[in-house]
Structures are given as C-alpha cells and as structure tokens.
Amino acid sequence: MASPTLTIDLDKIEHNARTVTDLCARHGIEVAGVTKAVCGEPQVAMAMLRGGVAGIADSRLESIHRLAAAGVPGHRLLLRLPALSAVDEVVGSVDASLNSELSVLTALSDAARGRGRVHEVILMVDLGDLREGVWPDELVALARAVRDLPGIAIRGVGANLACLGGVVPDEANMNRLVELAEAVEAAIGERLRWISGLNSSGLALLASGRLPGGINHARIGEAILLGRETIHRNPWPGTFQDAFALHAEVLELKRKPSRPVGERSQDAFGHLPAFEDRGERDRALVGIGREDMDLEGLTPHDERLDIVGGTSGYLVVDVTEAAGEIRVGDTLGFTPNYSALVGAMTSGYVGKRLLARISHHRS
Numbered sequence: 001m002a003s004p005t006l007t008i009d010l011d012k013i014e015h016n017a018r019t020v021t022d023l024c025a026r027h028g029i030e031v032a033g034v035t036k037a038v039c040g041e042p043q044v045a046m047a048m049l050r051g052g053v054a055g056i057a058d059s060r061l062e063s064i065h066r067l068a069a070a071g072v073p074g075h076r077l078l079l080r081l082p083a084l085s086a087v088d089e090v091v092g093s094v095d096a097s098l099n100s101e102l103s104v105l106t107a108l109s110d111a112a113r114g115r116g117r118v119h120e121v122i123l124m125v126d127l128g129d130l131r132e133g134v135w136p137d138e139l140v141a142l143a144r145a146v147r148d149l150p151g152i153a154i155r156g157v158g159a160n161l162a163c164l165g166g167v168v169p170d171e172a173n174m175n176r177l178v179e180l181a182e183a184v185e186a187a188i189g190e191r192l193r194w195i196s197g198l199n200s201s202g203l204a205l206l207a208s209g210r211l212p213g214g215i216n217h218a219r220i221g222e223a224i225l226l227g228r229e230t231i232h233r234n235p236w237p238g239t240f241q242d243a244f245a246l247h248a249e250v251l252e253l254k255r256k257p258s259r260p261v262g263e264r265s266q267d268a269f270g271h272l273p274a275f276e277d278r279g280e281r282d283r284a285l286v287g288i289g290r291e292d293m294d295l296e297g298l299t300p301h302d303e304r305l306d307i308v309g310g311t312s313g314y315l316v317v318d319v320t321e322a323a324g325e326i327r328v329g330d331t332l333g334f335t336p337n338y339s340a341l342v343g344a345m346t347s348g349y350v351g352k353r354l355l356a357r358i359s360h361h362r363s
C-alpha cells in the first residue's frame with residue numbers, strides 16, 4: 001500500500017442506519033441520511049437507504065450531482081443554505097432545501113417557475129446555536145411572505161443545534177420549535193409535513209422519551225457514519241464505531257530520544273510543540289502527512305500506539321509498547337473522528353476502498 005487508504009464498510013453503515021431509523025420510526029420520526037462527511041459517496045448513500053433512511057441530504061451541490069449521476073434514488077435535500085448565485089442549479093438538482101433568506105427564496109421561486117417546478121423548502125429558525133436561521137420572532141413573517149411565492153412549497157420548519165454554538169437540544173428548545181411550527185401553520189393555513197428538529201445531537205433526548213411530540217423529521221449523519229451521538233461523542237448503542245478505517249504504511253522505524261536535540265525554534269507549521277522526556281522510544285514514521293489531510297482526530301487501532309505529531313509528509317507514532325510486532329512496510333490502522341473523516345474523504349491523496357459483504361453493484 002503506497003498511499004494512505006480509507007476503507008469504508010458499507011454493511012456497517014447500513015446496520016447503523018437501520019439502528020437509527022428504527023429508533024426514530026418508533027417515535028414517528030422520518031430520517032434524512034446525511035452524506036456530507038463522505039462527499040455524497042453514492043455507495044454510502046445506497047447503504048443508508050437500505051438501512052431505512054427516507055432520503056439523502058448533503059450540503060454541497062457537487063455531492064448532490066454525484067448522487068444523481070450514480071442514479072441514487074429518493075428524495076434529495078440540500079442542507080447548506082442555497083447561494084443566491086446558484087438558485088437555478090439548486091432547483092434543478094434537489095427536491096428541497098433549507099432556507100432563511102427571503103431574497104433567495106424569491107429567486108428560487110422564479111427559477112422553479114422557469115423550470116415548471118415547485119421547489120420544497122424547510123424554513124430554518126435559530127434556536128440559539130447562532131448558525132443558520134431567522135430569529136424566532138421573524139419566522140411567521142417569513143412564512144407569510146414565502147406562502148405567496150408561486151414556485152415554492154413550504155414543507156416544514158427546522159432548526160439546527162449543537163453545531164456552531166454547541167447548544168444542546170432539550171425539551172424547552174424543541175417545544176419552542178413545535179410552537180413555532182404551529183404558529184406558521186396557523187399563519188399560512190396549511191399543515192406542515194415536517195418539523196425538522198434533530199441531528200445526531202438529538203438522539204439521547206429522543207431515546208430518553210423526553211422529545212416533545214410533533215418533531216417528526218431528523219437529519220442524521222455522524223450517528224450513522226461513526227456510530228456516535230454528538231453531545232458527548234459516546235458510542236450509540238447498537239451501532240458500529242469502526243465503519244471507517246484509515247491505513248498507512250510504516251516507512252521508517254528507529255529508536256530515538258523522545259526530545260529533539262539542539263536549540264529549538266518553530267516546527268514546519270509555525271508551532272513550538274512540547275516534547276515530554278520519556279527516554280529513548282521506538283518511533284515509526286508513517287506515510288500520511290498534513291498534505292494528505294488534517295492529522296487531528298486519528299486514533300490508532302492498537303491502543304499501545306501513541307501519535308507524537310505530524311509534518312506535511314509524515315505521521316510520527318510512538319510504537320515502543322508494541323515494539324517487535326511492527327516492521328517497516330507494515331500498515332497501521334487508525335479510526336477517524338468526524339473531522340478526520342471529512343479530511344480523508346476530501347483529500348485527493350487518500351485512496352478510498354469500499355467494502356461490502358454482499359456485492360451491491362448497480363446493474
């Protein structure tokens with residue numbers, strides 16, 4: 001294996017999707033499977049669909065195009081707010097999008113009309129996380145204005161938490177979302193199909209039975225891909241945490257002091273890292289570096305290994321506790337967290353290998 005490789009176990013993703021969608025279904029919640037961390041990889045989307053998600057959501061039009069080109073069926077939702085400059089592409093590529101700007105919604109309506117379509121939207125309200133969405137007291141006015149746009153159908157209202165501000169979904173903010181949705185329904189004189197309250201941060205609230213009734217839509221990525229809820233990043237019961245594995249080759253194996261020798265200044269990336277003196281250690285230079293991907297967020301499969309640091313071409317791993325078992329030319333395995341997964345998926349230097357027990361090739 002010359003270049004680092006990310007292995008993707010599609011059966012584990014399917015299993016995780018089934019665990020999450022079964023839980024959600026018991027509470028009357030429909031799940032959109034979020035593929036943004038895997039750049040809309042069509043086989044991952046197919047695994048999620050086999051596992052029971054109702055549709056696929058992604059934040060990039062490029063990923064949406066990838067799904068469409070591969071013939072991935074089902075409803076497609078754009079998660080990132082559409083750019084005013086891209087409304088025609090949005091209307092042509094997805095069934096629905098999340099929105100908060102009237103000028104964009106007006107342009108989406110015109111674009112949809114131009115194509116003889118109606119574009120579905122979920123109006124986003126900010127419940128305190130301070131990312132996307134109108135402030136709660138502006139939601140009804142926005143909904144009234146959007147109701148009059150002929151190319152737009154309001155399918156729901158939604159909120160996204162635990163992203164920028166790390167705000168935890170709880171009974172109070174979810175109740176607020178349901179109340180706001182009811183106010184919108186009263187204002188536009190229509191029932192909303194979706195009240196979209198949850199992402200992977202909401203699973204614990206859901207499982208506790210304290211999620212207010214009325215919330216009926218979730219957009220779930222990390223819990224399906226990595227098997228974790230995102231409040232404490234605890235493993236989610238009944239899911240695999242190792243659907244993704246990153247492997248890279250050992251290029252050098254030497255016993256060296258644990259502290260640099262000589263007067264020290266900045267490292268290659270402008271930092272002055274601290275090195276604890278642990279005496280002489282066995283160090284492996286592994287063939288994955290910061291030019292390949294951000295090296296934060298990798299955990300060695302072998303608990304005896306310790307990541308010392310990384311440069312543009314190398315990851316340096318202390319292998320002293322496993323010395324004798326590791327040779328030059330071996331590959332070391334790592335579990336990526338969400339940001340490392342994104343880094344590996346978006347990297348042109350990291351190979352991708354899809355694994356499935358049964359072959360799921362499209363005919």
Ligand SMILES: *Cc1c(COP(=O)(O)O)cnc(C)c1O
Pocket residue numbers: 034036059079080098160198199200201219220221222223230
């Ligand atoms: C990324 C994203 C999600 C999925 O979040 P996870 O924590 O991966 O479940 C849901 N909604 C929006 C708007 C997103 O951007």
